[in-house]
Amino acid sequence: MSEDRIPEINSFFRLQWEEAQNSFVLLYPEGMVKLSQSAGEILKRINGKSSVQDIIRDLQSTFPDVDLTSDVITFINQATENGWLNR
Numbered sequence: 446m447s448e449d450r451i452p453e454i455n456s457f458f459r460l461q462w463e464e465a466q467n468s469f470v471l472l473y474p475e476g477m478v479k480l481s482q483s484a485g486e487i488l489k490r491i492n493g494k495s496s497v498q499d500i501i502r503d504l505q506s507t508f509p510d511v512d513l514t515s516d517v518i519t520f521i522n523q524a525t526e527n528g529w530l531n532r
Contacts, residue, residue: 453493453531460488
């Protein structure tokens with residue numbers, strides 16, 4: 446996957462903060478997916494305008510002590526395979 450790719454959340458899903466779950470969730474007609482903190486941090490930066498490289502850069506500024514590049518790319522690939530992100 447190219448870091449120039451601009452990921453976008455599949456319109457079938459809606460990302461939102463769920464107070465009752467104390468986490469971000471992906472809602473879809475049949476239910477919801479409760480996201481880990483790191484998944485929520487990545488997905489909330491996916492806006493259909495920012496490239497993978499932009500997302501990594503933003504995360505690195507928020508979490509400067511960790512190299513997140515491979516984790517972000519792995520997650521975006523898995524989220525795409527799960528259908529959460531458009532190809």
